[in-house]
Each structure stands twice: as C-alpha cells, then as structure tokens.
Amino acid sequence: MSNPHDTVFDSLQPHAERLRQLPIARLIADDAARPKDFALRVGPLYASFARQHYDRPTLDALFEIAEAADLMQAVRRLFDGHLVNVTEGRAALHTALRSDLSDIDHVRDASAQARAARARMATMVEELLASGVTDVVSVGIGGSDLGPRLVADALADAVGGPRVRVHFVSNVDGNAVRRTLARLDPANTAAILISKTFGTQETLLNGTVVRDWLQNDSRVYAVSANVQRAADFGIDEHRILPMWDWVGGRYSLWSAVGFPIALAIGMEGFERLLSGAADMDAHVLATPLRDNVAVWHALTAIWNRNAMHAASQAVLPYDERLRLLPNYLQQLVMESLGKSARLDGAVLAGHTVPVWWGGAGTDTQHSFFQALHQGTQIVPADFIGVIRADHAHDSNHAALLANLLAQTEAFANGQASDDPHRAYAGNRPSTLLLLDVLTPESLGALIALYEHSVYLQSVLWGINAFDQFGVELGKQVANKLLPALQGDIDADDPVTRALLSEIRRRS
Ligand code: F6P
DSSP, X not given: OOOHHHHTTGGGHHHHHHHTTSOHHHHHHHOTTHHHHTEEEETTEEEEXXXXXXXXXXXXXXXXXXXXXXXXXXHHHHHTTOOOBTTTTBOOOGGGGTOOOOOOHHHHHHHHHHHHXXXXXXXXXXXXXXXXXXXXXXXXXXXXXXXXXXXHXXXXXXXXXXXXXXXXXXXXXXXXXHHHHHTOOGGGEEEEEEOSSSOOHHHHHHHHHHHHHHOOGGGXXXXXXXXXXXXXXXXXXXXXXXXXXXXXXXXXXXXXXGHHHHHHHHHHHHHHHXXXXXXXXXXXXHSOGGGOHHHHXXXXXXXXXXXXXXXXXXEEEESGGGTXXXXXXXXXXXXXXXXXXXXXXXXXXXXXXXXXXEOOTTGGGGTTHHHHHHSSXXXXXXXXXXXXXXXXXXXXXXXXXXXXXXXXXXXXXXXXXSSGGGOBOOOOOEEEEEXXXXXXXXXXXXXXXXXXXXXXXXXXXXXXTTOOGGXXXXXXXXXXXXXXXXXXXXXXXXXXXXXXXXXXXXO
C-alpha cells in the first residue's frame, strides 16, 4: 500500500508539467499584481517570492498540502512542548527560550529555567567585562559553535563594537587552536567550553589545550546539559551554565550557548536578538497559512525539491556581516532535514533536503555565479539583503544593492542571444529576503524564520527535524581507529589498512 507521504506531492506534478512551458519571466509579465501579492512583510523583514517558478494555481495546490498536513496545528504542538522529537522522546522547545506563547505548565517551566539561566549569564558577563579580560576563546562545535559564531560576527559592530573579542575554536585540527592562541595573551583571556553533551571529542581536546594554556581555572567557564561531566573536567559549578535536553544543539543559540554572543554584543544586545526571534515566533504561531512567511518559505522549498527536482539550494547573503550564514544554515537545515526515514520508520520514497551551500555576494559573483547563470543544473537561491547600511561608504552600498537586485533579475529573466555561449536561459528561481537594517532584532527574526521553515518542511516530509543519528557512525569508526593511529594496531577494513600503512610509512 502506498504511503500518504509518498503521494502527498502528486498534486504538484501537473503544475510542474504546465510550468515547463511558462518561464518565470512570463509568469511575471502576465500577472501585474504578482510582485505585491507574492510578498510579505513581517516587522523588519520583507520576503519576496515573486521570482519563484510557480503561479497562483500552483500556490493553491501548495496551500492545500499545507492545510492537509495541518501545519498550524504542527506549529502549536512545537510551541506547546509536544514530543516532536519522536525518536528521542523529547520536545524541541527553542521557542521557550525567547517567547512566552504557551500556557502549558512544562513549557512555562522551561521558560522560567531559561530566564534563570539568562540571569546567571548576565552576572557572568558583567564579572568578565569588569575583570579586565579582553579576549574570550569559545570552544565548541556544530550547534555549540555555528550560531554564536554567526551572530557575534554579524552584530559586533551593529551594537557599538565588541565588548570583548571573542575567538571561536571548533576544528579538532590542532592548527585551529594553535593559530587562535598564538594571537592571545593568557593573562587577559578567558575560555568558555560549550557542549550540550560534554562528550564531544573535538571540544574536549581543544578545551584541554586551552585550559592548560590559560593556567587559570577561575577563567574557564562551561555551558552544558551535563553539568556533572563539565565539573569532572575541572570546571567550578559556579561557572557552569545549564542547557537542557529539550533544546536541540542547532537550535540553541538563544540559550546560554549564546554566552559568547552576550560577551561580544552585550547582554542587552542578546536580549534584543531574542526579542526579534520572539516577534517572528508570534507571527508564525498566529498567522494563517496564506500570510505566514515561514509557511511560504517551507512550501517553496518543497516545491523546488519535490516538484522541480532541484538537488541543491544556494543561500546568498549580500552583506559581509552575514558571510557565516550559509555555514550556520548548512547545519540547521541539513542536519535537521537530511533524513530518509519517516517518523514511523518507513523509508521515504521521495526526496528530502537538497544540498545547501552558498557565500556572500558580491564575492560569489566572481566565483561560482557562472555556473548558476549558465550551468546545466538549476539551483534555487535565497538572496538576503540589508536596505540601510551601517557605514558611510554610500557608493559601495548602492553598488551592493544594485548587484543584489541585478542578480535576482538576471537569474529570472535571462537574456536571449544567437550565440549559445552568450545566451542566458534565465528561469532560475529565487527568494529575496530584505532586512531594513541589520540589528539584533532583525537577525533574530531572520534566524527564527529559517528555524520555523525547517520544522514545517519536516512536517510536510513526515520526518524528524530534531535528531541526527546520521553523524554517529563516523564518530564510532573514528573512535575505533584512534588507537590504530596512535599505536601499531591494524584496522579491519582493507582499504583503511593500506591507508594506515601509507600514513605510518610517511610519518
Ligand atoms: O555533529 C553532531 C552534533 O551532535 C551536533 O548535533 C551538535 O550540535 C554537535 O555535535 C556538538 O555537540 P555538543 O554540543 O554535545 O558538543
């Protein structure tokens, strides 16, 4: 018997067929109200879907799918702390870290715990700032690194310059920690070890190097859901901030995992980030499907993947300060949605997440945009721009925005030529997300939009957005191979054996 989730997108196929004859430029030319009707404003964020390759009848079909999947109810379940992470029997309450939108007791309790942790964090931020520390090394990886790294980098100037300089060390490659420490003086440096599990190899190894280099345990802090392990590592419990199993690592920058953010932009800036995300939460929870920006974004993703068969998705921030957004989104989106089993364990027949990748414009125009304009694969793109600059270089900013608008236009419209080498087929779909200005609030809203879109995509695909069993196998094999790298034991796998012997010969 066929599975409802395998056939749920069948209604889209006739639209995909029909639109093959109707390029994006034609859809725009034939529907004067499209630029306005295919766009939404939510606080500081304007989202235009007018250059996606769908039309009104297609949107009707997409919203019917959203209706049938009861997306609004799914959002309610998330906010109300249902066990949406079914494979691990957990809630995913990142919204409780920043919003107060549920009456359910255990969610209110979660919010209260988050507030208490923030109060402790505020005290630690003050202490550290008053202590004369000028630099902080934040050690963590994945969700314990990418969010704080993105936000601290993006907002350091927007809120009046760094309070302390924050440096991030994630990679187990010793060059990462060596390079970072080489620039610092242990006399005015502190360290934060961030790990939900406090069992992550990279963080424990780098954390040990940094702790030994500091030679001052009173300046080592931790953030973890496993306080005992952090204490066993030698960190004083007074300097350990909690997190909880009801927050997924890649959704955790709003918790004490954001400690480095608060150090870089101040506690007030951190609270403003949370309030921007809370505004997006309120919008997503309360706004009907047709006016809900996260629903539009998620349906667009499903359309491009399951009806138009796009195998990859680009994310192209036109703002140097958002250059780390693609890295951050790679984990958020691909670790959440890179699944091939449904919630009930059945294997999915269709495709889930495409490959997400990207980089900041305009640099990327001079690297991979050639392939986006004329390559044989169509890559849908999210362009992100900021309307008002925070610098005095007006001509640069005008050029930046001109390039941003030009690219979205050129992708959609293309340009005919008798010379195939000089022809642009166009018909490349894109979404444009415009922030009024880059503030903690607008960045909080943007990130929260992506979080909600990811969750909604998972509901539409019938998969769990909150586990990540796919990353475990590699860790297990690496643990098994570590003794072989450090001694003479051999590996079971013949190819690994040959590689080990080559490594030993050349070491
Ligand atoms: O890469 C797998 C993963 O478990 C991520 O989901 C997580 O964000 C990262 O490792 C770091 O984990 P931890 O915070 O427990 O050190």
